[in-house]
Amino acid sequence: MMTDRLTPSQLWARQQITEQDVNYQVWSKKRESIRQYSRISHSCIFTVDVFKQRYDFASDNFSLLFGYNPSWIQNIRKQGDMLEERIHPDDRVQLMEYQVEHGLFIYSLPPECRNDYQQIFQLRMLKSSQQYINIVTRQQVVETDRNGKAWIIMGIMDISPDQGFSGKVKRTVIHRKTGEIIDCSSPAKENELTIREKEILLLIRQGLLSKEIAYRLSISIHTVNNHRKNILAKLNVNNFMEVINKIF
Numbered sequence: 001m002m003t004d005r006l007t008p009s010q011l012w013a014r015q016q017i018t019e020q021d022v023n024y025q026v027w028s029k030k031r032e033s034i035r036q037y038s039r040i041s042h043s044c045i046f047t048v049d050v051f052k053q054r055y056d057f058a059s060d061n062f063s064l065l066f067g068y069n070p071s072w073i074q075n076i077r078k079q080g081d082m083l084e085e086r087i088h089p090d091d092r093v094q095l096m097e098y099q100v101e102h103g104l105f106i107y108s109l110p111p112e113c114r115n116d117y118q119q120i121f122q123l124r125m126l127k128s129s130q131q132y133i134n135i136v137t138r139q140q141v142v143e144t145d146r147n148g149k150a151w152i153i154m155g156i157m158d159i160s161p162d163q164g165f166s167g168k169v170k171r172t173v174i175h176r177k178t179g180e181i182i183d184c185s186s187p188a189k190e191n192e193l194t195i196r197e198k199e200i201l202l203l204i205r206q207g208l209l210s211k212e213i214a215y216r217l218s219i220s221i222h223t224v225n226n227h228r229k230n231i232l233a234k235l236n237v238n239n240f241m242e243v244i245n246k247i248f
Contacts, residue, residue, distance in 0.1 A: 017051045021145035027152060030143060031057055034154070044157040046076070046083070047142070050150055055079070065159060067128030088124035088132055094169040095123060102173065105184035113195060115141040115150055116177055122160050122170040134160035140176065193234060200227045204240055 031047065038045045038059035044066070047056040058076040062068045066086075072079055084092060098121070106114045118140040124132040136158050143152035173182040193201065196217075203213045210224045217224075228240075237243050 015149045017145050017149055022051050022151055046155045048153040086126040091123040091169050098171050102184055116175055118174045118176050120172040134163050136160045197227050197231050
């Protein structure tokens with residue numbers, strides 16, 4: 001299994017965030033805004049500090065919705081894997097696989113694109129009554145370090161309207177800026193198309209010429225033509241009719 005080779009912690013370690021790169025004074029003010037919002041929200045909200053590799057905050061709604069001891073929630077930074085331990089064991093294994101898979105996908109992207117994605121999971125969490133219920137949790141980067149690396153991750157958790165226990169974690173990955181649903185089931189390989197190349201390919205499919213694509217993307221015709229050549233080379237085809245038939 002993938003987790004036999006790599007763990008989420010090892011992936012986060014690739015961030016190589018240093019103490020000089022993070023500003024806790026600034027983050028403290030933002031955390032307080034999240035805390036205030038959590039008091040009027042019906043969702044369970046939490047944040048994770050990638051640099052310290054521990055929870056940073058959890059809202060009181062974990063006590064209200066799940067019946068967890070309020071003192072655990074207030075001291076979540078000292079509770080280690082308190083929330084993970086309440087995920088159904090089967091779902092926890094699958095969730096780790098997904099997290100590793102997502103990490104490999106993210107690190108295959110250019111650095112400036114890595115924080116643009118939100119993961120949505122449906123899985124089973126244990127209430128204090130020892131009953132598992134389906135929940136939906138959304139996770140995304142909300143704060144970066146001085147170099148643009150993911151530093152603080154925020155999660156928003158709600159009870160799912162679907163309480164049919166399928167026995168399988170459901171995952172959706174969404175590009176936050178475009179709304180596109182992403183398939184990151186396998187990490188990008190060196191011979192696969194870059195985000196820019198895929199963008200140009202979609203415009204070619206729409207019938208745009210190189211000069212029209214250059215104008216649309218605010219790049220030079222020379223750059224567009226270089227991308228066109230790279231697309232043909234990577235896919236080992238002779239023309240874009242073959243590309244479109246192969247990809248679409």
